[in-house]
Amino acid sequence: MLRALDIRDMLIIDRLELAFQPGLNVLTGETGAGKSILLDSLGFVLGWRGRAELVRAGAEQGEVVAEFGLSSDHPAHAILDEAGLPGGDELILRRVNRSDGRKTAWVNDRRCSGEVLRRLSETLIELHGQHDDRGLLDPKGHRALLDAFAETDAQRAEVRMLWSAVGKARKGLETAEAELAAVRDEEDFLRHAVAELDKLDPQPGEEAELDIRRRMMQGAEKVRESVVRAHEIMGSGGAEGAMGDALRWLEGAMADTEDLLTAPVASLERALNELSEAVDGVERSLEALEFNPHELEQVEERLFAIRAMARKHDVVADVLGTFAEELRGRLAALDAGEGNIADLRAALNAAQADYDKAAEALSAKRKAAAAKLDAAVMGELAPLKMERAVFETSVRDAEAGPDGRDQVEFVVATNPGAPAGPLGKIASGGELSRFLLALKVCLTSDDSNVTMIFDEIDRGVGGATADAVGRRLKALADGGQVLVVTHSPQVAALGAHHWRVQKRVENEATLSEVVPLDAGARIDEVARMLSGDTITDEARAAARALLG
Template sequence: MLTALSIRNVVLIEALDLDFGSGLGVLTGETGAGKSILLDSLGLALGARADSGLVRNGEAQASVAATFEAPRAGHRVTDLLADNGIDIEPGEPLIIRRIVKADGGSRAFVNDQACSAALLRDLGSALVEIHGQHDDRGLLNPRGHRALLDAYGRCDTGAVAQAYHAWRAAADRLAESRASVETAARDRDYLTHAVDELTRFAPEPGEEATLAEERATMQKGARLSDDLSAVTECFTGSDGGLAQLRQAARRLDRIVGEYEPLAEVLAALDRAVIEASEAEDRLNEAAEALSFDPARLDAIETRLFDLRGLARKHQVQPDDLAALRDEMAAKLAAIEGGEDHLVALETDVKAKAAAYREAAQSLSAERRQAAGKLDAAVAAELAPLKLDAARFRTVVAPQEEWQWAPHGMDRVEFEISTNPGAPFAPLVKIASGGELSRFILALKVALAEQGGADTLIFDEIDRGVGGAVASAIGERLSRLSRTNQILVVTHSPQVAARGAGHMLIAKSSDGTVTRTGVHALSDGERREEIARMLSGAEITAEARAQAERLLEKL
């Protein structure tokens, strides 16, 4: 709901701050007072084209800020803000601000966060509907008619959407499999050769690192073999160092009893024998580990070079060759059993398409039934609004298969015929602005709470009518205001008397500067304004009495 509007330096408006309440709010004033400027200002905040001509003469820029109640969770506005990275705190009011410079260009803000004019237009269409001479949107857009009819008839589109997505997913799987089979068939010879080659070679993940490590170890052994042999000879044989140490220890052991200090020498020799024995063991282990077979080394190098060559050939890492072989083998298998697989997928697509068609046809029947009820409801509203010669219908027409969608296979559009014998045409084709506004009012009353913006603005909906028709318009606007905030620019006292709040738009001049202002009327001022609307330039006692009767009656 619109709660406030702040305008600065827009044409004749120097500074204006307005507060709005719920229910039906009316705006009145003499012709030329500036009602269109007020609507243009609001339109600017809601994303209308930024015209530098709106900037008040002599000022550098104009600005408009519109404040709305905090958007509800799940409301389209909430989704728009989230999609565009605009953060507002829960319960925080939504403030849309637009600045237009006199030398061209504009800036837009949502809660002081910069945004695009396109986002303002999307937010504006979700927050406010303006109907009349200046802004023909909302119900006139056929793209929204289907959703309105579904809401009115409580038509459940969930089953149709589920069937549609299942059908399209099956169709996508079929298309992918068909493309895969066709591609694989073109590459049959290559795949056959590649799979045979990789199967014979039998690469394994991690094999390259294993071969490279073994090859490096054997190459190192080749370099160290002569030195190891020389060192080993120092240990082995009867003349080797270890044998000499053992022989010395045995001789010393026989004489140590005769001279006590030799015990320490014998202990040292024993330790040397033990250490030398361990060294000999480690030396033998190293020699065994570094031993190499020239034939084995050659085989390892050949395998390693071939492995890397295959990897370069197929443009993958050596460790990925095994997976590549399996992938190519799967493609070959797809060629072998491709036709049987495609037949199964085609059967699945046909079954899911039939399920979608059945669900969509059931939805179409619900829509046609709802359309009949809506047509009758709108027809009941036309005569009191002086549209008794007009006819309304809701078209539910089948679309081409390529146009079928999650919402079904129907095109839904509201059409009217304004005169007997005249053909039906879209709502937007109506020539008369007042007639158009009354038609939209009839539709809004019939649709009641079925979606749309929370705030509805009707601009001179009573143009060219009076008496009972104006009273009927006022009654219907009042009825709509139970569920929506309604603002109406009116010249009709019957409509003005219905308002929960009343604002007077007036133009003043000090001889050099002309300004437009808006004044919220008290109860007494309101009676005087309605009396003016009844009598014209000179307010008579009879007009005041009639104004009093209108207000008391309502």
């Protein structure tokens, strides 16, 4: 509920403080007194786009402060939380417009953007009138209004969930089809590469082992030549044979030399034994250094094959086996791909069928509610002297989406047989006002948290019709808050709280002010609205009769 509005230096308002009340709040006054300025100022603090120049002439800046009371379940709390702004049961909006055009806004004394103000305003205020393109005249919001009337929250939640499931299933199918297409494009390569790798069958660490064996065999041939030459010199045809001959000669001479050769012979025997062991070791080394030249060719051939395969696939030789497994996995995916695609397509079809069923049920509920809404609006139009008018809630097929596949629009015909069309284009000014009022009466719930503002919605009507308009505005205000700007005495007389907007001249400057009216002042104001500038006793008597 809007509790207070404080306006400073806006257009022709220098300082204005208004305290609004629950129920029907009425603003009256002569044309040009400044009633529209109040709405412009309220729209400014709510972040609405309006006049470019709002600052009063000669002032450095204009400022508007609006105070709202919030219930614990008011939707504005969610917006405040999301924006990181302080909440509570009181919401104070403040916005400043400087003379150079700069605008600054605060919510509960915390700086915020104009976008946050606009989002909050959607939960706080509804403005209805002939030039209202944000509310009932905007076809984009008609489906939401019908859904609120039909109470489709549960059905729409189910449709949204199923729409999401359809999207996920479709994305999964598209991804799988793309992956399968990519694999199919390289199928020939995969099969050839896997066949090559399977034939080669490289093992982890094999390339390093082959390289070591190759190097050993390449070096063994040169080493063996030196060992063979050493063996020839050391063996029986060389040093070993010569030392054996020397030992036999010395042993033959020992008998004639007494002990002279004993020590040399012993040393020579020891040396001959050591040489014999050395020859045995060399012979064993020669056996170890023997290799098959064909084996070297085989090792080199496999080593080069493994290295060539690694270069071909741009991988390290040790991971060729892992790489082969990866390629086999891609081939398996290709072979299993068609079956997987079939499963995913079946899942998409099932999800789509579930969505279609839920969307169809939602459409049926909307169409049933549309018929009830049409009947309710038609019932409201008769007392408003529009019993020959036709109101219809059009529910047509539209592109499927998260909220179903219905396009909803309110269409009217002012007389039977006349062509029907959009609400804002077919009805004249007075007719449009009454259509909007009848529709709003039928759509408003008892627990509405929104303050409704009707800007001269009674224009073009009078007498019993104006009285019917006023009574419906009063009914809308019961348990809530309605502000109405009116020129109709019948409407003004039904208000619970009444203000008069008037002009005054101060220091040769024209200023607008708003005066709260007590019971006596209300009689005079309603009498003025009935008779014009000159208030007669008859007009006062008629005003008293209207005020009851």
